[in-house]
Amino acid sequence: MFSFSLQNLAYLRNKIYLIKMTDKILIINFEEIYLKGKNQRIFIKQLIRNLKRKLANYKNYLNFSKAHGGSYFIEIVKEIPGESFEKIIDKIKNTPGITGFYVADKAGVTLEEITEKSVAHAKRYSDGFDSFAVIAKRINKAVPFSSMDIARRVGSAIHEKLNKKVDLTHPDFKLYIKVRGDYTLIYSKIIPGIGGLPVGTSGKAIAMLSGGIDSPVATFMAMNRGLHITAAHFHSVPKTSPQSIDKVKMLVKKLTDFQGQIKLYVIPVLEIQQAIAKHTDPRLRLILLRRVMLQIGERLATEEKAKALVTGDSLGQVASQTLENMKATEDATGMLVIRPLVTLDKKFIIETAKKIGTFDISILPHDDACSLFTPKSPETKARLDYVKEQYAKLDVASLIENALQKTETMVISDADNIV
Ligand code: ATP
Ligand code: MG
Secondary structure, three states, rough: OOOOOOOOOOOOOEEEEEEEEEOOEEEEEHHHHHHHHHHHHHHHHHHHHHHHOOOOOHHHOOOEEHHHOOOEEEEEEOOHHHHHHHHHHHHHHOOOOOOEEEEEEEEOOOOHHHHHHHHHHHHOOHHHOEEEEEEEEEEEOOOOOOOHHHHHHHHHHHHHOOOOEEEOOOOOEEEEEEEOOEEEEEOOEEEEOOOEEOOOOOOOEEEEOOOOOOOHHHHHHOOOEEEEEEEEEEOOOOOOOOHHHHHHHHHHHHHHHHOEEEEEEEEEOOOHEEEEEEEEOOHHHHHHHHHHHHHHHHHHHHHHOOEEEEEEOOOOOOOOOHHHHHHHHOOOHHHHHHHHOOOOOHHHHHHHHHHHHOOHHHHOOOOOOOOHHHOOOOOOOOOOHHHHHHHOOHHHHHHHHHHOOOOOOEEEEEOEEEE
16 A cells, blocks of 8 residues: 555565454454564564554454464454445455455355355456456464365366456465465455554654654655554644634544544643744744743653654655754754655655545644744754853743643544444
């Protein structure tokens, strides 16, 4: 789905983890995790923990258990309504760390049943192919037939019943059949996941989330590299409309698709803006406000035990996002400031925003905390010493204390209603 997933790296071991259901099994791949050597177990444990949390609403339907040989099973213990099944699929698809998965049909271990279910599986995709190959493997060697017997029998049944031709070198459609312990898996099409690393495996960060297009994408990308995100939004209500906060809540809700629940801090900055407007050079307004934002972010990070701040800055995108200005902003904090979008093209950022579903929310009209406050000719090449001199004119410590006292905290849940 995303160009930064590692789907095509053939050298990675393609270990599989299984979600077992009444008649269907999801086979999940997580390739990049296998680069992790000894730490693999920690990554997989975190991934399964995240998946369990995201699927908590469906826990009456699911039974998570570890199987022999390092495999992991999530068994569906009772019939699941179709729409809930779709939601489960979506949640798995959007879980960082999962590169892709198959929805496999489950059969017994007789040639008759394997053949019947294989034809039914191929039939579902029959509009999309003319030639096919059967790739059969026995993990359970005790069965009284060989892999070759399976391939031959299933191959001729598909040829006869669906009128398709066998092509072992360049087939349009590959059907995989794996005979495991006391059941067989039949699967074909991979459903791409978003890849990356499980949320939480890289630690915690505070994401500075405006209502714009960029910061939700930056936040998603940070999550997808294993950071557990707490969001911080700065607003200028009542100078701006309260709807601008609702919009950010909608963005955060969308981002819960990836992380699961997200804590959001909503911080008023109108008084800070007024103090900046009153006491400092208008050309530096935005930089000075961003400095305060980063310092507040740092305070929240201490509270949350987070080790970095994430922003949606992108080099040269607007006049204020120059190297000089980013430096003059970042200087206010000793924290690591991560800017996932810094060298990305706007086109790529917009495409990603559309893929993750934040774009349509971001383009809803709103007045943001900064647009009201933007001077006619903002500084594009700020000199750090001058910025510091102007910053010193503010009573930053008490402005920050005040803002923190009026800060609201909420937890946005990813839960949806079971249908
Ligand atoms: P975005 O599309 O994310 O709003 P932008 O291109 O409009 O970004 P700026 O307005 O310069 O760029 O903001 C740069 C970054 O500063 C944002 O991506 C965001 O991380 C942070 N930021 C700006 N305004 C706010 C706000 N009101 N609340 C939280 N963070 C903000
Ligand atoms: Mg913006």
